[in-house]
Amino acid sequence: MNQIEIMTPGKIIVGCGCSSRWIEEAIKAEYKKIVVLSVGPIWPMIEAQLSEAAEKGLKIKKLDYTLVGEPTTAYFEELRKEAAAAKPDAVLGVGGGSVLDIAKLLAALSDRKTPIEKCFGKGMLEERKIGLFCAPTTAGTGSEVSPNAILLDSADGEKKGIISPFLLPDCTLVDADLTMSLPSKITAETGMDALCHCVEALMNKNAHPIIDTAALKGIELICKNLVKACRDGRNRPAREALATASMLGGLCLGPVNTCGVHALSYGLAGKYHLSHGLANALLLPEVMRFNRPVCLARYSLIARVLGMQVGKDNERNANMAIDYISQLSVQCGIPQHLSEIGIKATDIPEMADMAMNVTRLLQNNPREITREDVINIYENIY
């Protein structure tokens, strides 16, 4: 076994109704001023807890996240100014992956002048002096438990990662009640994103038995509950299962991370500003097919946790797993072809160039991916 490092938030609280528990943590830590970053439809859901916090003596500064699409470096700098003016003791992010990524960066950087562009890469943040709480409102990115934040660089339009232990929250609140009103489309796309985190950790060159365990549980929970939650958003057990799975997928990101799917998805999303989950969902089955020759035993593990009749023929088991995941995507109403969502075939070479730049993820892929392979994959799902 290779050595791995597992770093998680100081505390992870899981369970319906837990999202207000950052208040007791903030009081225990003797914080006085909290910047709360959230977004339009979420504010009414957390109004009661913000009032409770104010009653208990916490000063709350609300910061409204209004950007549509993936977060950019330019938008981060705007928010940083606002957050810095409040001089908070802690930041609370309540939202999807974009909101949480920005909240994490605000906690690490709002009291500093370092330009955000200097922080790209691994281990470039120096410290984090103020507290950080995260509560996800989608079940997808796993940002609530990962040391990663992803931004679109406003300078060149490419998606870039900032990876640092200082981006791990002090306390994460996984409360499926916050996800109950998510529309079916977003439920599907974010759920497929979480599935990618799990599958990519499992087929990863740096896969590790401990992380496999989390990944396989995540895969099981998503495959058994995603269609249910897409069809009936009020299905609370399904929502709980997905919130848990998303957290498990997030736990895969730090020690192992993603590989081919996310790399190629950055090519797509960088050029077309698709939602991150949709881009990943489109690519997952095809990248699984590309990796199949070197992943037969791994995919058989997926077939097994899905309760399929696995036999000794790993090729057959692997195909069953790929088919299942491919069908899951269809049943959730996700488009299956790039042409369906307005992507131009003539852009494929440029998208491939962008994907080939994501070397930090490509190098995790269990099978080497050349530029030609990338083009083939995009064309196969065109």
Added chain:
Amino acid sequence: MNQIEIMTPGKIIVGCGCSSRWIEEAIKAEYKKIVVLSVGPIWPMIEAQLSEAAEKGLKIKKLDYTLVGEPTTAYFEELRKEAAAAKPDAVLGVGGGSVLDIAKLLAALSDRKTPIEKCFGKGMLEERKIGLFCAPTTAGTGSEVSPNAILLDSADGEKKGIISPFLLPDCTLVDADLTMSLPSKITAETGMDALCHCVEALMNKNAHPIIDTAALKGIELICKNLVKACRDGRNRPAREALATASMLGGLCLGPVNTCGVHALSYGLAGKYHLSHGLANALLLPEVMRFNRPVCLARYSLIARVLGMQVGKDNERNANMAIDYISQLSVQCGIPQHLSEIGIKATDIPEMADMAMNVTRLLQNNPREITREDVINIYENIY
């Protein structure tokens, strides 16, 4: 699902050869003076890394753990004085569960005057100002990732727990190479202890799907590797599997904890000073039998991860699981009867009284245990 709180060490590093990596962490944290607590046979194994640390400018104060048997409050107070005199920035514990428990308490309390007796219970420690590293040399207690420390109270001879987030290490190093020379007997007893952590989390009243995942993986790894490691201590893959399983078992302790087995084991070990692992091993199959009526589905999960032919008859599945674990204990050479290890039948009532005092664990048991039940269980394995 019930709400749970998961708290883990700041960083968990897993892998053969990783045990010296506390040095880079200590340097990163700008620590200068480290108290190292370890024990006779371990010192030669870590001599090279202590020299390396000294060469890199760290001042090392070695503290030799010489007590035989379970750690006592009186012995802790002795070591606290020695540690306090060194005024360390951090404590490193390298040893079995007793050494790690004491190292954790030294980190939290060596710079304080609070008598240790005032710390018993949950949440009674105020803070921890100095760093804490732990490297287990047995695969059993899971102390390296748990917020617990257990001491024999020198005043009344009872085992008591101190549970606090401040007992979680900053960095834990799970290095199976440190366990390679463990004698077969200790391998067996500590391995059964780790198995108890997993099984008791699974059958626990507060069981949670996320923790179930860790518990089931731990059970699988132990059941498939414990006999191998007992027969050939140099079997490195088996040692790695057990070290991983022990860590997974330890992760169950904070959010869910143990139940009937550990409660009754405290009765045994309090009176007879048996090794903790042996006391648990003796009790595990019988407490599983006692809980069977309310744990059929849970035990079936165990049978499934062990690769047994599970059918729809959960009673049959459950019996297979209990038989497997019972046989595993036999195959590892563990005594199966209290009479074999010199326990007097006439002491059973007193042992039962001690067990009934462990209400914090008894209340976790899925089936209510009366004093009469406790006596029956002890008698059944007499």
